[in-house]
Amino acid sequence: MKKMLITGGSQGIGLELAKAFAREGNALFLVAKEDGLLPLAIENLKKDFPNLQVTGLEIDLTLPESALSVYQSALKADFVPDILVNNAGFGIYGYVWETDQESEFKMLQLNMLNVYQLTRFFLKEMIQRNSGWIINISSISAFQPNPRLGTYGATKSFVLQFTRSIDFELREAGFAVRTMAVCPTPVVNTGFMERAGMEKSRTFKNWMVVTPDTVVRDILKGMKNGKNLVVPGKGLSFLLSIMKRLPEAVVIWMSAYYLRENRK
Numbered sequence: 488m489k490k491m492l493i494t495g496g497s498q499g500i501g502l503e504l505a506k507a508f509a510r511e512g513n514a515l516f517l518v519a520k521e522d523g524l525l526p527l528a529i530e531n532l533k534k535d536f537p538n539l540q541v542t543g544l545e546i547d548l549t550l551p552e553s554a555l556s557v558y559q560s561a562l563k564a565d566f567v568p569d570i571l572v573n574n575a576g577f578g579i580y581g582y583v584w585e586t587d588q589e590s591e592f593k594m595l596q597l598n599m600l601n602v603y604q605l606t607r608f609f610l611k612e613m614i615q616r617n618s619g620w621i622i623n624i625s626s627i628s629a630f631q632p633n634p635r636l637g638t639y640g641a642t643k644s645f646v647l648q649f650t651r652s653i654d655f656e657l658r659e660a661g662f663a664v665r666t667m668a669v670c671p672t673p674v675v676n677t678g679f680m681e682r683a684g685m686e687k688s689r690t691f692k693n694w695m696v697v698t699p700d701t702v703v704r705d706i707l708k709g710m711k712n713g714k715n716l717v718v719p720g721k722g723l724s725f726l727l728s729i730m731k732r733l734p735e736a737v738v739i740w741m742s743a744y745y746l747r748e749n750r751k
């Protein structure tokens with residue numbers, strides 16, 4: 488039995504991952520906001536997997552001290568994870584001069600600094616044991632500018648580069664610990680679209696969308712194959728390799744097109 492700590496384990500991709508890990512008989516430590524869906528998610532997981540060992544921690548991860556609290560709570564519960572999934576995150580849609588600065592600041596804190604701190608805290612533990620995985624959920628938006636989703640995309644670029652650099656460092660230093668950046672295209676059936684205020688955008692109505700179970704399937708496959716980068720969905724990493732060869736102006740135009748609101 489392995490120990491998995493997932494931030495944002497109450498719904499969407501995080502909950503789907505929790506289900507997959509529970510199915511394999513692992514113990515879970517799930518983190519999500521206070522007064523959110525976490526208690527219900529845990530109740531349902533216990534119904535589906537009666538022998539599941541699961542701990543829930545409700546905390547607002549946009550608070551600067553929250554990563555330390557998560558780390559200390561995990562240590563207190565004797566739960567140094569074999570797999571840490573930094574999944575909690577949200578987006579904010581709109582021109583940057585129109586979005587709410589305080590909300591964007593919280594997003595920067597959650598999507599970047601929280602990931603940075605939790606990665607550092609648990610990486611040290613994993614290095615001591617010389618085993619473990621840190622899986623950081625980035626996004627396809629990490630690879631190019633994202634008009635109307637610019638700040639969010641920038642946070643995901645940080646996650647991508649940070650995670651892949653650590654993977655290189657770990658391999659170079661000869662450790663068996665691994666990190667993986669996961670870069671999904673738009674994922675439907677999660678809370679993301681509504682939370683970001685993207686209901687009217689084209690983003691979630693095109694051929695590139697995937698579902699949480701595809702994301703989870705490809706993460707598990709990526710772990711088996713020791714990958715440090717996963718773009719979930721059939722052929723989508725191939726699409727990315729084509730995009731990387733296109734002139735930047737074309738890529739930005741495409742990005743803006745898919746992030747625009749649908750004309751009526």
Ligand SMILES: NC(=O)c1ccc[n+]([C@@H]2O[C@H](COP(=O)([O-])OP(=O)(O)OC[C@H]3O[C@@H](n4cnc5c(N)ncnc54)[C@H](OP(=O)(O)O)[C@@H]3O)[C@@H](O)[C@H]2O)c1
Pocket residue numbers: 494495496497498499500501518519520521522523524525546547548549574575576577578597624625626627670671672673674675677678679680682
């Ligand atoms: N959906 C997409 O199109 C897409 C595409 C690429 C990457 N991603 C990334 O995938 C990750 C998961 O997104 P999702 O689509 O599964 O979204 P989701 O259904 O909205 O889930 C987000 C999770 O993060 C938690 N969370 C949000 N704010 C939090 C806070 N302040 N403190 C603690 N927990 C918080 C939520 O908990 P509560 O329920 O308690 O709020 C929830 O469990 C995110 O990092 C997102 O950026 C999503």
